[in-house]
Amino acid sequence: MDIMELLKTRRTYRRFEQKAISDKILEDMLTAARYASSAANKQPISYVVVRTPEKVKEVFDLTKWAGYFPNDAGRPKAGEEPVLFIGIVENLDISKNYADTDAGLAISNLTLAAWSHGVGSCMIGACNKPKLSEMFGLTENQQLHTVVAFGYPSHKSYIEDVKDGAIKYYLDENQDYVVPKRKLDDIVKYL
Numbered sequence: 466m467d468i469m470e471l472l473k474t475r476r477t478y479r480r481f482e483q484k485a486i487s488d489k490i491l492e493d494m495l496t497a498a499r500y501a502s503s504a505a506n507k508q509p510i511s512y513v514v515v516r517t518p519e520k521v522k523e524v525f526d527l528t529k530w531a532g533y534f535p536n537d538a539g540r541p542k543a544g545e546e547p548v549l550f551i552g553i554v555e556n557l558d559i560s561k562n563y564a565d566t567d568a569g570l571a572i573s574n575l576t577l578a579a580w581s582h583g584v585g586s587c588m589i590g591a592c593n594k595p596k597l598s599e600m601f602g603l604t605e606n607q608q609l610h611t612v613v614a615f616g617y618p619s620h621k622s623y624i625e626d627v628k629d630g631a632i633k634y635y636l637d638e639n640q641d642y643v644v645p646k647r648k649l650d651d652i653v654k655y656l
């Protein structure tokens with residue numbers, strides 16, 4: 466896929482086919498994260514891969530989806546759940562400086578590499594971090610940044626221009642996600 470098409474279509478996906486992600490694709494995703502830039506090249510980010518169905522369910526139960534929708538309507542229903550989670554960990558004993566930025570860059574590489582193989586993702590900040598940190602066996606110097614859910618999407622998601630400042634994503638008549646993005650004129654200033 467052309468890079469601009471890859472960036473445009475690598476959206477957040479919240480409903481998935483129940484199809485496993487191969488070891489080869491997973492290795493590509495983690496390698497892409499490994500290639501990410503890092504402040505002072507300290508590389509404080511590490512990863513917890515969760516892929517056995519029992520553990521995936523355990524993590525899933527500790528996550529929240531599509532906060533703009535009432536009544537948990539954006540939560541994947543039975544048969545739509547992600548098949549893989551990756552916990553993004555900041556190792557603060559390695560570096561506290563820009564660890565959050567490093568995590569974002571790594572997640573970007575991780576999710577783009579996944580999408581290049583047709584694997585969709587959803588970053589999840591709204592999760593029970595104390596319980597997940599315990600489950601992942603994190604130490605006090607290891608801070609859970611997010612968990613990222615992965616799977617082959619069973620819906621579409623596409624961008625439209627923000628109208629009248631309305632930035633909330635919504636579902637269209639086909640139950641596909643529509644994601645308003647601010648127009649370039651509104652976010653860029655040329656000097």
Ligand SMILES: Cc1cc2nc3c(=O)[nH]c(=O)nc-3n(C[C@H](O)[C@H](O)[C@H](O)COP(=O)(O)O)c2cc1C
Binds near residue numbers: 477530590
């Ligand atoms: C740091 C971060 C945390 C997020 N946390 C959640 C979350 O807890 N649950 C969820 O359903 N989506 C979450 N998202 C996904 C955003 O809602 C999504 O990126 C946004 O609506 C824009 O959609 P797009 O990714 O398709 O551009 C998160 C995204 C980011 C970057």
